[in-house]
Amino acid sequence: MIFISLMRDAHIPDTGLVVTQFPLGPLDTGGKVTLTCNTTGGNPLAELNWDCGEDGDIKNNTSGNTSSYSVRFEVNKSYNGKQCNCSATHPVTTCTQFSQITLTYHLQEEYSPPRIPIDLPVFKDTENDEFQTTVLFINHGAFGGVLKQAMETAQKWQVHTERQPLRFFDRELIPHLVYISRRLAKFVGCDPSDLVLVTNATTAINTVVKGTSNQQIVDIVRKSLKKGTKLAVFDHIPSNTPFILPIKELVDICREK
Secondary structure (H helix, E strand, O other): OEEEEEOOOOOOOOOOEEEEEEOOOOEOOOOEEEEEEEEOOOOOOEEEEEEOOOOOOOOOEEEEEEOEEEEEEEOOHHHOOOEEEEEEEOOOOOOEEEEEEEEEEOOOOOOOOOOOOOOOOOOOOOOOOOOOOOOOOOOHHHHOOOOHHHHHHHHHHHHHHHHOHHHHHHHHHHHHHHHHHHHHHHHHOOOHHHOOOOOOHHHHHHHHHHOOOHHHHHHHHHHHOOOOOOOOOOOOOOOOOOOOOOHHHHHHHHHHO
């Protein structure tokens, strides 16, 4: 990533030199940046010059008498620590003012995925489950079956873990968790730090449910309950989630309506 630090709004007497850059914020390697000198003083016309050093793309780029001068170029890691200077020379007073920008290149994180000791499954077989051939199982919502290739792979991981538990938990586990978090985050389109691995869907749902406050439930019921409702039925403890509803507050809302 590339960050551009500059002296913003560095007003200098006479030409009133101001330096800006676009786009603001970090730039990816190979991205282009536009640096602009603006004169805003009482005598704004000046000869503007951009200079980014001997080996830069921008070397003694000079404009005529003007109030604004921009240069646009591609930034890469060779620009790390490079200083780009903008100067403004007034045509009458020959007074020259300067403003400076320093380019800083931050190396992209180099990540090497861990070696996976187990061959990943290939789902080529037509029979991917262990269900009885005489049964057509459709109740996957309650108790779904495991793909047999996935189950075989899980068993291989168990054997690998038991062969050297200390090696696995102390040296291998965390890199593998990082690896799968990165892959899943890329698949769903989020940052790896926003993704949490859980053991199963039930754990995931319960985590979300337990994160729901009583006030959120009360607010939803208050907004949903229509005036004149004669009967409202609440599960004090819903059967599908281990969660206790704020029944007293809900009863109070019903009485208000």
